[in-house]
Amino acid sequence: MNKYNQNLLSLYVHWPYCESKCPYCDFNSHVNEKIEVDDWIKSYKNQLLAMKEELIQNNINFRHLDTLFFGGGTPSLMPLKIVESIIDTSKKIFGFKKDIEITLEANPSSYETKKFVKFEQLGINRISIGAQSLNNKYLGFLGRLHNIKDVKIALNDASKIFENISVDLIYAFHDQKIHDWTNELESFLNTYNLQHLSLYQLTIEEGTKFFKDHKNGFIKLIDNDKAAEFYNISNIVLNDFGFIKYEVSNYAKKGFKCKHNLNYWNSENWIGVGPGAYGRLWSSNKNLNRIEYQNYKNPKTWLSKNLLQPEFEKITKLNTNISDIDTLTMGLRLYEGLDVSKINDLSIINFKSLEELKKRDILSFKDDVLKVNKKYMIKLNSILDYLINHWI
Ligand SMILES: C[S@@+](CC[C@H](N)C(=O)[O-])C[C@H]1O[C@@H](n2cnc3c(N)ncnc32)[C@H](O)[C@@H]1O
Ligand code: SF4
Known part of the structure; x- marks a missing residue:
C-alpha cells in the first residue's frame, strides 16, 4: 500500500484551438473555429463542480489549489471572458493557496501579446512562451506562423509584465550545427532575463505530418550520439547562465521550478478540465487507489456532453501495477x-x-x-x- 500522503492539488485547463496545426504536434489541438463563449464557460463550470464532488466522495485531503495551468492548444487565444470565469469559478469552488502558481501558455504573435496585461490582471503569474526556435529557418521548418522578431516582441512585452517567464524551445535538428545552437542560445540568454526554460529534442509522433514525411524519407533525425552531444552541451550552457536542471527537459533559476509540472512528476492529485484533459486522484476510500478521469477529446463532443451536466468519457480505477509504473516513470524524470x-x-x-x-x-x-x-x-x-x- 502507498504510504505517501499526496495532499497537493493542481488544476489543468485544456484549450484545444490553435491558429494552425504544426506538422510535428500530436497534442489535442485543432484549427480555430467559431465558438459560443457562454457554452464553453458553462461546460468548464460543470466539470469543475463535478470534480469538487469527486474530491469529497474520495475523501481527498487537500487545502485549496496549489497550481492552475492553462495549456493547449493555444490558450493565449482563449477569449478573456472564459479565462476570467475559470479563474473565478475555481477560486470559489476550491479556494486558492496564497502562493498559487497560475500559468498560461502563449504563442508569440502580436495579437496574443496585447492580452498579456489583461492576463496578469486576471491573476496569471507565470507565462510560458512557445518560441520553439531561435532561428527563422527552423521556425519555418516547424511550420510556425511567427518569426524571431515576434519572439523578441513577445519577450520584451512579457518582461514588463511577468516576473516568472518560461520559454519552450525545440532543438537537435538533423542539419543543425552544435556551435550555431549554442551561439543562439547564449545570445538569447544574454538578452532576456528568463526564469525557466523547457528544451525538447524534436520527436516524431505517430499521426503527425512529420511522421509521414519521416516515413517517406523527407525528414531525417539526428543519431543518438549527436543527440546526446546536443543534450550535454545545452546543460553546460544553461548551467553557466544560472539555470538548475531539475528534470529531463526542464531548467529553472533558483525558486522557479514549475510547481504544476512537479505535481505531475511527484504523482500528486490533479484535476483536468476541457477537451481531452485528464485528471488523477488518490482515493483514500479505497486503500489509496488511483482514479483517472478522462475527458472527451473532440472539442464539439466535449462541449455537447458537458453543457447541461458534467460527463467524463471514462473513469478508471488504475490497478496497483499501472499506478506504480507511472509513479516510477514520472518520479525518475526528476x-x-x-x-x-x-x-x-x-x-x-x-x-x-x-x-x-x-x-x-x-x-x-x-x-x-x-x-x-x-x-x-x-x-x-x-x-x-x-x-x-x-x-x-
Ligand atoms: C502543448 S505544446 C505547446 C503550446 C503552444 N501551443 C505552443 O506551440 O507554443 C507544449 C510544448 O511541447 C513541445 N513539443 C510539442 N511537440 C513536440 C515534438 N514533436 N518534439 C519536441 N517538442 C515538442 C513544444 O516545445 C511545445 O511548446
Ligand atoms: S505546437 Fe502548439 S501551436 Fe502548434 S499545433 Fe501544437 S499546440 Fe498548436
Whole structure:
C-alpha cells in the first residue's frame, strides 16, 4: 500500500484551438473555429463542480489549489471572458493557496501579446512562451506562423509584465550545427532575463505530418550520439547562465521550478478540465487507489456532453501495477529522484537490474530515494525498461 500522503492539488485547463496545426504536434489541438463563449464557460463550470464532488466522495485531503495551468492548444487565444470565469469559478469552488502558481501558455504573435496585461490582471503569474526556435529557418521548418522578431516582441512585452517567464524551445535538428545552437542560445540568454526554460529534442509522433514525411524519407533525425552531444552541451550552457536542471527537459533559476509540472512528476492529485484533459486522484476510500478521469477529446463532443451536466468519457480505477509504473516513470524524470515509499508494491522493480545499474553508477538508491545519475538522464527510457522489464 502507498504510504505517501499526496495532499497537493493542481488544476489543468485544456484549450484545444490553435491558429494552425504544426506538422510535428500530436497534442489535442485543432484549427480555430467559431465558438459560443457562454457554452464553453458553462461546460468548464460543470466539470469543475463535478470534480469538487469527486474530491469529497474520495475523501481527498487537500487545502485549496496549489497550481492552475492553462495549456493547449493555444490558450493565449482563449477569449478573456472564459479565462476570467475559470479563474473565478475555481477560486470559489476550491479556494486558492496564497502562493498559487497560475500559468498560461502563449504563442508569440502580436495579437496574443496585447492580452498579456489583461492576463496578469486576471491573476496569471507565470507565462510560458512557445518560441520553439531561435532561428527563422527552423521556425519555418516547424511550420510556425511567427518569426524571431515576434519572439523578441513577445519577450520584451512579457518582461514588463511577468516576473516568472518560461520559454519552450525545440532543438537537435538533423542539419543543425552544435556551435550555431549554442551561439543562439547564449545570445538569447544574454538578452532576456528568463526564469525557466523547457528544451525538447524534436520527436516524431505517430499521426503527425512529420511522421509521414519521416516515413517517406523527407525528414531525417539526428543519431543518438549527436543527440546526446546536443543534450550535454545545452546543460553546460544553461548551467553557466544560472539555470538548475531539475528534470529531463526542464531548467529553472533558483525558486522557479514549475510547481504544476512537479505535481505531475511527484504523482500528486490533479484535476483536468476541457477537451481531452485528464485528471488523477488518490482515493483514500479505497486503500489509496488511483482514479483517472478522462475527458472527451473532440472539442464539439466535449462541449455537447458537458453543457447541461458534467460527463467524463471514462473513469478508471488504475490497478496497483499501472499506478506504480507511472509513479516510477514520472518520479525518475526528476534530478532529485523518487521517494520509493510512493510505490505500493516494490516488486515492479527488478532487483537484479537495480543492482547492476547501481554497480555501473547509472542509478543510486539511498535513504529510500532512487535517482538516475545526471549524465544518464538522456537514456531514461532504456533505463526504465531495464529496471522494470530487464531488457534494453
Ligand atoms: C502543448 S505544446 C505547446 C503550446 C503552444 N501551443 C505552443 O506551440 O507554443 C507544449 C510544448 O511541447 C513541445 N513539443 C510539442 N511537440 C513536440 C515534438 N514533436 N518534439 C519536441 N517538442 C515538442 C513544444 O516545445 C511545445 O511548446
Ligand atoms: S505546437 Fe502548439 S501551436 Fe502548434 S499545433 Fe501544437 S499546440 Fe498548436
